[in-house]
Amino acid sequence: IKGQGKLYKNMEFKPFKDFVTEYEEIYKRSPKIEGTAIFLIRDLKAIPPYVIQTMFDHGILYKDNVFLSLLKKDEPFGTETFVKGSIAEGLRLVEIRYGYMEVLDIDKELSKVGIREKVIFYGV
Structure with a gap:
């Protein structure tokens, strides 16, 4: 394993269920910033550490x-974008599926x- 693969392997992810429990508790009692934050994730089963640090450690909510979630399709072209659902109050999952030749x-x-251009992207 090299580079990003090694880094990814050594990261400590939070199980989805544990994340949601902590998120709901913090969301209820914390002040919130106006607007939308987008967090890039690979898999909903395990939440990346940068999301935990941003929301829970640094209090940026x-x-x-x-x-x-960005998913590459087997077809060369075409995109589909949709809200997969609400996870908790103030938290939802959006998925973009795109062809492997698509820009x-x-x-x-x-x-x-419904998400406009003035968005902050957090990511690794």
Whole structure:
């Protein structure tokens, strides 16, 4: 394993169920920043450490928090963008499926689900 694979392997992810329990507790009692935060995630089963650090350790919590998952399709072209659902109050999952030859316009895809350009992206 090299580079990003080694880094990814050594990261400590939080199980989804544990994350939601802690998120709901913190969301109820914490002040929230106006706007939307988008967190790029690979798999909803395990939440990456940067999400935990941002929300829980640093107290950066937005009114609208979005987990964004980008999935490459087997077809060369076409995009599908949709809200997969609400996870908890102020937290939802958005998925963008795109063809392997597609050049993604993330702003355009996010606008399809009501998320406008002035968004902060957190990611590794």
